[in-house]
Amino acid sequence: MNNAITDVPGIKVGHASDLQSLTGCTVVLCPRGAVAGVDVRGSAPGTRETDLLRPGHLVEKIHGVVLTGGSAFGLESASGAVRFLHEMGVGYDTGVIKVPIVPAAVIFDFFLGSKDRWPDAVMGYEACTHAREGRVPEGNVGAGTGATVGKALGPKNATKSGVGTASLTLAGGGIVGALAVVNAFGHVRDPQKGRILAGPRKNGVFCDSQEIMFQGIPPGFHGETPTPGTNTTIAVVATSYGLTKDEANKVAGMAHDGLARTIYPIHTMYDGDAIFCLSTGKKKGDVSTIGAAAAAVIERAVIRAVEKASGLGGLPGPADVITGLIRPH
Numbered sequence: 001m002n003n004a005i006t007d008v009p010g011i012k013v014g015h016a017s018d019l020q021s022l023t024g025c026t027v028v029l030c031p032r033g034a035v036a037g038v039d040v041r042g043s044a045p046g047t048r049e050t051d052l053l054r055p056g057h058l059v060e061k062i063h064g065v066v067l068t069g070g071s072a073f074g075l076e077s078a079s080g081a082v083r084f085l086h087e088m089g090v091g092y093d094t095g096v097i098k099v100p101i102v103p104a105a106v107i108f109d110f111f112l113g114s115k116d117r118w119p120d121a122v123m124g125y126e127a128c129t130h131a132r133e134g135r136v137p138e139g140n141v142g143a144g145t146g147a148t149v150g151k152a153l154g155p156k157n158a159t160k161s162g163v164g165t166a167s168l169t170l171a172g173g174g175i176v177g178a179l180a181v182v183n184a185f186g187h188v189r190d191p192q193k194g195r196i197l198a199g200p201r202k203n204g205v206f207c208d209s210q211e212i213m214f215q216g217i218p219p220g221f222h223g224e225t226p227t228p229g230t231n232t233t234i235a236v237v238a239t240s241y242g243l244t245k246d247e248a249n250k251v252a253g254m255a256h257d258g259l260a261r262t263i264y265p266i267h268t269m270y271d272g273d274a275i276f277c278l279s280t281g282k283k284k285g286d287v288s289t290i291g292a293a294a295a296a297v298i299e300r301a302v303i304r305a306v307e308k309a310s311g312l313g314g315l316p317g318p319a320d321v322i323t324g325l326i327r328p329h
Contacts, residue, residue: 001167001169002134002135002136002167003165003166003167004134004135004136004165004166004167004177004179005028005136005165005166005167005177005178005179005236005237005238006132006133006134006135006136006165006177007167007169007175007177008167008175008176008177008238008239008240008278008280009175009240009280009281010030010031010032010034010280010281011028011029011030011034011133011177011238011278011280012028012029012030012031012131012132012133013026013027013028013029013131013132013136013165013179014026014027014029014127014128014129014130014131014132014142015027015127015130015137015141015142015143015163016119016123016124016126016127016130016142017140017141017142017145018113018117018119018123018145019145020114020117021113021114021117021118022109022112022113022114022145022146022312022313023069023070023074023109023113023114023117023118023119023145023146024068024069024119024123024127024141024142024143024144024145024146025066025067025068025069025070025074025077025119025123025124025127025142025143026066026067026068026127026141026142026143026144026163026179026181027064027065027066027067027081027124027127027128027131028064028065028066028067028179028236028238028276028278029063029064029081029085029128029131030062030063030064030238030278030280031063031064031085031088031090032280033061033062033063034061034062034063034238034278034279034280035060035061035242035243035244035245035248035278035279036053036061036062036065036103036245036248036276036277036278036279037053037054037243037245037246037247037248037249037250037251037252037276037277038050038053038054038103038249038252038274038275038276038277039249039252039253039255039256039274039275039277040272040273040274041256041259041266041267041273041274041275042232042233042267042268042271042272042273042274043267043268043269043270043271043272044230044231044232044269044270044271044272045105045232045272045273045274046071046072046074046075046105046106046107046108046232046272047103047104047105047106047272047274048066048075048078048102048103048104048105049078049101049102049103049104050103050105050274052101052103053103053245053248053249053276054245054249055245055246055249059092059101060245061092061101062101062102062103062278063085063090063091063100063101063102064081064085064100064102064128065102065103065104065105065236065276065278066078066081066102066103066104066105066124066127067104067105067106067107067142067143067179067181067234067235067236068104068105068106068107068119068124068143069106069107069108069109069113069118069119069143069145069146069147070106070109070110070118070119071106071107071108071109071110071118072106073118074106074118074119075104075106076118076119076120076121076124077104077119077120077121077123077124077127078102078103078104078124079121079124080120080121080122080123080124080125080126080127080128081100081102081104081124081125081127081128082099082100082102083121083125084124084125084128084129085100085102085128086098086099086100103276105232105234105272105274105276106232106234106272107143107146107147107181107183107231107232107233107234107272108183108230108231108232109145109146109147109148109183110146110230111146111148111151111155111158111230112146112148112155112160112312112313112314112315113145113146113313127142136163136165136179137163138162138163138164138165138304138305138308139162139163139164139305139308139309139310140160140162140309140310140312141162141163142163142181143163143181143234144161144162144163144164144181144182144305144309145162145312146183146313147160147161147162147163147181147182147183147305147309148160148161148183148315149161149182149183149184149185149186149187149188149198149199149263149306150184150185150186150187150188150198150199150200150201150206150207150209151185151200151230151231151270152185152186152187152199152200152207152209152212152213153200153201153202153207153212157200157201157202158200158201158315159198159199159200159201159206159306159315159316159317159318159321160198160309160310160311160312160313160315160316160317160318161182161183161184161188161198161305161306161309161318162181162182162305162306162308162309163179163180163181163182163305163308164179164180164182164300164301164302164303164304164305164306164307164308165177165178165179165180165301165304166178166297166300166301166304167297168293168296168297168300170285170289170290170293172285174239174240174241174281174283174285174290175239175240176237176238176239176240176241176290176293176294176296176297177237177238177239177297178235178236178237178238178255178258178294178297178298178300178301179235179236179301180233180234180235180298180301180302180305181233181234181235181305182233182263182302182305182306183231183232183233183234184231184232184233184263184266184271184273185209185230185231185265185268185270185271186199186209186210186263186264186265186266186268187199187200187206187207187208187209187263187264188262188263188302188303188305188306189262189263189264190262190303191261191262191299196208197303197306197307197318198306198309198318198321200212201316201321204321205321206321208264209264209265210264210265213265230270231268231270231271231272232271232272232273232274233259233263233266233271233273233302234272234273234274234275235255235259235274235275235276235298235301236275236276236277236278237251237252237255237275237276237277237278237294237297237298238277238278238279238280239251239277239278239279239280239281239285239290239293239294240280240281240283241279241281241283241284241285241290242279242281242282242283242284242285243277243279243287243290247279247287247290248277248278248279249277250287250291251277251287251290251291251294252275252276252277252294253291254288254291254292254294254295255275255277255291255294255295255298256273256275256295256298257295257298258294258295258296258297258298258299258300258301258302259273259275259298259299259302261295261299262299262302262303263302275298277294306318307319
């Protein structure tokens with residue numbers, strides 16, 4: 001066990017990173033197919049092929065998920081993953097050609113990196129060539145290369161974030177895992193200790209994003225208020241249990257509780273938060289328990305995403321900033 005989403009049988013993860021332009025993409029591959037669902041809660045999402053994951057649509061299984069930087073431009077990277085899987089002979093069999101089904105979601109990482117470079121089909125293909133079971137690199141890698149958190153005082157006072165992953169084994173041996181790319185408007189808090197782990201910075205100390213909002217966000221962030229669509233936390237949860245499409249969508253929805261316990265605020269008009277759920281097994285389990293486990297591993301993956309990130313692009317990593325305590329409301 002690697003405390004990673006790859007502990008779920010049938011799941012592989014690969015990253016491709018551009019450390020000059022400070023962007024990248026991450027692929028979660030399930031070549032044998034996985035029943036999938038999705039829940040999009042943020043109000044400014046950038047996604048591809050999420051409609052087919054909803055109940056009532058024909059396709060039951062997908063073959064991968066791409067999480068990428070580059071905002072809407074970065075959705076191009078999913079085409080590289082489709083080509084890679086097609087070359088492997090993987091896809092939905094139409095009787096004429098096998099078509100790989102690869103949904104995707106993006107983060108906006110242009111605050112930190114180049115404004116004219118983003119993940120493309122070549123990078124998506126490259127990430128697939130690196131896809132492996134076992135240990136998953138975390139922090140400033142893949143889609144987390146340009147990720148930041150805590151923009152309530154503007155992007156120059158944000159903190160570096162990245163990619164994190166975690167897993168949990170339930171009674172009976174079933175596994176639930178998660179991988180998260182944390183690029184949130186709000187700050188990240190340890191729900192057990194009530195301590196801000198990463199967020200907006202002022203005088204070398206983390207600040208409470210919600211308190212800043214309640215007091216009135218100061219001017220200087222593209223006007224009087226933050227720009228919608230420039231933040232997002234995107235994630236994949238996977239389980240070895242067998243789920244129907246309806247159940248996978250339910251688990252994806254419950255997984256958002258893990259975001260709500262760690263990111264303040266979450267699901268704002270500025271964020272495009274989305275979580276995918278993949279089911280690779282056949283053994284049935286209690287959906288409520290699986291959903292609760294999904295929220296737990298999302299929570300852990302978010303924390304690891306900031307703990308594993310280091311300073312980059314002129315922004316400090318969380319370990320470089322004095323951590324402050326959240327004041328009770």
